[in-house]
Amino acid sequence: MKNLLLMLLSLISIRISAQDLVKGKVRNEKGEPLEKASIYIPNSSRGTLTDNEGNFMLGNLPEGNFTLVISSIGYELLATTITPAQRNRLLQIDLKTKSTGLNEVVVREPDKGGWLKWGKSFMDAFIGTSSFARYCLILNKDKIHFVHDRENALLIAYADEPIQLENRALGYAVTIDLTEFVLQLDNGVTDFQFYTRYTPLEGTEDEIVTWKENREFAYEYSLQYFLTLLAADKFSSKYELHQLIVTENIEKQRVQRAIRNNNDWKKMPRDTVRYYETVLGQPDRETQQSPEPVTFDQIARRSGTSTLVQYRDYLLVRFRRKRTPAEYQLHLSEKMNTGKLKPNQVVQHVSNETPVSELLLLDNAVLEIDQDGYFLSTQLYCNGFWGWWEKLATRLPVEYRP
Known part of the structure; x- marks a missing residue:
């Protein structure tokens, strides 16, 4: 038996x-x-x-x-x-032989001494500027090349081979297959696509303890944790979700058309000129937040073992209990002092001292999330806290759990 x-x-x-x-x-x-x-x-x-x-x-x-x-x-x-x-x-x-390391839209040769010129910009945009980023080292940076597109104010990066990153803040060796990196130099917006594979590092007892603490901290603030809870419909105790509906400023568009059709508009009556100038100073678009929090059924549905998420315009995600890291508040203050962020935007993203993020799905795309919180989409853009936090320095393997 x-x-x-x-x-x-x-x-x-x-x-x-x-x-x-x-x-x-x-x-x-x-x-x-x-x-x-x-x-x-x-x-x-x-x-x-x-x-x-x-x-x-x-x-x-x-x-x-x-x-x-x-x-x-x-x-x-x-x-x-x-x-x-x-x-x-x-x-x-x-597999097909690689014809060139450059993106198909790039026709120029890479900049000479590219890492000296652009290495910091690349690290800040790709690895991040959090305290964890200071403990990250790219081992083969000589394999990364840069093209500066001056006409369009773009920085394009590509690599001859997988990028080897040692993250001694979280205790991982990370192999990165970079397929796209485009940094808009005028506003700091970055478009990138990459695939990563993680290998745990060996460390001393003290390092292992530190890595465990850092991993837990990174995970609790991560987009991955939110998506895992969203896929399981267990997010409401930790996050408050609102939809941000974007509407075009129709009156500003009307005034702009009127000005284009009248080169002497400043000779119009003084009250009209003042009104036009006031309207021209308004934003091109306005956002309106949904008064009630968004529920799972309003933005998601099940499909086998996956969850499909779709919503209009932006999804605002506010942490309920987590305090905004001090280094992120400092980051926002620096942006405001340099004129890259307006005071009202700081209030929006540091509301009640809890992190706030905006998630945008381009072209009405559907975001598919598996039960581990893993997603593969080039249509999801992060703004606010996750726009700053979600870099290679803070990312964990998708199967990680505290």
């Missing part, structure tokens, strides 16, 4: 393992196997390398559909969706 029980347990174990595998072979365009290609689930610590025959096998998979990244130096990165039907089947993956 004991042997039978052991055999049954073994069969169950084998069956579970077989169902929780993705395996395949990676080749180049000539059909030759690619050795040491990186296979991983993005933003996690789950990954492997191909052997000398290009074969790989990866377990510990998420439920439902998930993204699998295949990366090899000198080849175009491939991010593909794996469905439950593809598990335990042999995948044939062919």
Whole structure:
């Protein structure tokens, strides 16, 4: 009976393992196997390398559909969706040779001495300016190149190979496949897309204790934690959500049209000129906050193991109990002192000393969140607290839990 029980347990174990595998072979365009290609689930610590025959096998998979990244130096990165039907089947993956490291819209050669000129701008926009960022080191910064588009006031960055980041604030070695980085130099807005793989660092007992504390702190303030609770409809005790509806300033548009049609508008009656000048000083758009907090059913719905989120314009997210970190308040004060932020914006983003963020889904996009809080979208933009906080210095593997 004991042997039978052991055999049954073994069969169950084998069956579970077989169902929780993705395996395949990676080749180049000539059909030759690619050795040491990186296979991983993005933003996690789950990954492997191909052997000398290009074969790989990866377990510990998420439920439902998930993204699998295949990366090899000198080849175009491939991010593909794996469905439950593809598990335990042999995948044939062919990578294309990378033609250039530049984004297709870039035609100029990279700036000479690029890191000396642009390294700090890149680090601030990509790694962040929080206290954690001071403990982050890029090990192969010579592989990162920059193009300054003066005409459009843009800074474009790309890398010859995965960026190797050592984050000694959180205790991770992070491999970053950077696919897009564009910094708007006039307003600091950054568009970037990347895939990361995490490997825990080895440290002393004191370092391990510090890393544990820092990880818990980073997680409690993270967008990932919010999305995990949102997907489970358990966010209301920690966050208050409101919809921000953006409306165009129709009167300002009317005045602008009137001025364009009358070059001598300043010769009009004094009261009219004053009124026009007052309207022209108004913002182009106005936002109106929903009076009542938003509920799960108003912005989200279930789809298998995922949650689909969609809303109009902006979603304002306010922490209920967490205090705004002092370094973020200092960051806002510095922006206000340099004229990059108006006083009323500071009040908006530091309301009652709790962090406030705005989430924008471009083009009426749908945000798909899995049960771990993982999402893959180039349509989600963060403003406010998360616009400052959500950088590489503070990000954790998606499977992390305190």
